[in-house]
Amino acid sequence: MLNLQKPLTAVIMAGGRGERFWPKSRTACPKQFLSLTDDSETLLQKTVNRIRGLAAPECIYIVTNKEYMPLVRAQLPEIPEQNLLSEPVARNTAPCIALAAAVIAKRHGSDAVMTVLPADHLVRHEALCADVLCRAASAAAESSAMFTIGITPAYAETGYGYIAFSRADHMPLGVYRVDSFKEKPDSETAREYVESGKYLWNSGMFVWQVQTYLDALQTHLPKAAEIAAEISAACDTPDFDAVVAEQFPKMPAISVDFGILEKAERLYTIPGSFGWDDVGSWPALRRVAKTDTNGNYRSGDIITVGTRDCVISGKNKLIAAIGLEHIIIVDTDDALLVCDADSAQRIKKVTDILQEQGRGELL
């Protein structure tokens, strides 16, 4: 299916903290290592399987925080140990991708095409997603531009960033120019975006040649480019771990969107529609997982009476929900969350309080 001159490489960013899924997601085992939708596979495993038809295990890289390496090893035994890259500290996505690019440049050559995928999203139609990634990889192999996967909006979501796009000359059919990025809009703006047909959701999936990314780093984050060069030189030498430990923390903590893409000149998007969802918070489970006839997501031993549009996640304990609407209930062994769905973003406030109280065992 994919016919590049070199094998495709993939970078899976798996260092997130998953705080918005507290109390099920914990610092010690965040969202990407869980199966939020009750399948047997975790979100990380799903992400690897997403790219497995396009990239061999030795071309798949996982970047994560060092404390999560045991989880990654346990969940992905097929990925070679040397492809598991550990960040000594969290520095957001631009440095995360720089670390992977540095290693891939050394091992696969700087003209290798890399796909970058977040580890904690869900895709309903995996085959359609693979097709779009495949087209993006082909385009990237022929060009030193950067490519981002855009998602045809299914509704006026306020929780996503949007991409304004327009027709591109000198590009294959189905590849569009990115005109600008838009922050998460209010609901009226979101409605306008969707109705206009001129905006896509920003999926956070990217494809480019390694050198293209390193060049962009050089232009927009020169300090990061310098460190990436040092890391690349040390790759597969006995110094590698020490260099990463010393240099990586000096990278500027910035996202690839803010640090690179918003400033990039040759940025294109390939729109796809494959049931993508970033599963950004508990209420999203009602979109991505099976619900009962009253629109309730339910996992565990649950009795509902006059209850609709709720997310209820428990384990063995019986949960009885009565007369509720639009409420999130998440029961774990040591913490219970009950939250209005519209207040799900305030979960952070609770974890902040626990932090202040020195109750890290609950985080």
Place this chain on the structure above:
Amino acid sequence: MLNLQKPLTAVIMAGGRGERFWPKSRTACPKQFLSLTDDSETLLQKTVNRIRGLAAPECIYIVTNKEYMPLVRAQLPEIPEQNLLSEPVARNTAPCIALAAAVIAKRHGSDAVMTVLPADHLVRHEALCADVLCRAASAAAESSAMFTIGITPAYAETGYGYIAFSRADHMPLGVYRVDSFKEKPDSETAREYVESGKYLWNSGMFVWQVQTYLDALQTHLPKAAEIAAEISAACDTPDFDAVVAEQFPKMPAISVDFGILEKAERLYTIPGSFGWDDVGSWPALRRVAKTDTNGNYRSGDIITVGTRDCVISGKNKLIAAIGLEHIIIVDTDDALLVCDADSAQRIKKVTDILQEQGRGELL
């Protein structure tokens, strides 16, 4: 304080199932044996203390279901064993009081005055309550009428029955005639009742001479009167338990309100105002117990964010409540209830489902 010719007797009805306080109240340990408001005393212990200034332990009788006798013994060690009367089956309040009246008639004489108190109510101003009971006992000692304690309504409650009352001739000051009983009203009717000044709440506390009650039984529930006579004759003989076991179940299952009081001719009420509450359901805890500045009742390890007018009852597990209003959360070891406060009466639906599912261990 109380100066009767004979010592006052008291009957505490402690056989309730407390189903509206599921999942904290269980079949094996209902509401009256719990301390709902976090004090050290249970509702039953509070009820005994309520009457202790007026009645000696040997004059206080507890009537309950036989399966609760161990709980009663454990919680009330000062009450003599022979004063703990066990119902072989639940037959509602008229037979419950008849059983006690039969025993008291034999031991204390049929001219003894008996006060009847539910075991699962709360009183904020215990001394004021005792004063009213004292006045009722004095009136009952001088008269063969029946007396019920009415409560001056504090607001337009729809969860209580009401008593229409009017001035009584030939009775001490502060004693009024009961004109009629009114079922739990809708909210508009409740408002009318309270504004008119002509209605009291029906507290379920009664005072009368034992013979007066036995006579009323004879008139309105003759079968019950006949059985009560047999029980009275067997009282303090070796046959007592056998007679109760055989005869009590034959009593008609009916409340004292429906079976006797609504038909009684000489029924009076003594209005009181002493912070009485029947604590009929979880939302009532907000009325009777301490709440935080946002009106939340909280018991346990709780963090609230943007949450008001809720009832939150847990144990050791952290409960985080976010963006909630008017919600009941009750966490126990094996069952969790999350319920809109306006739907609290539907808890019965859940316990019915559990019954159908054969999950009695959760009831």
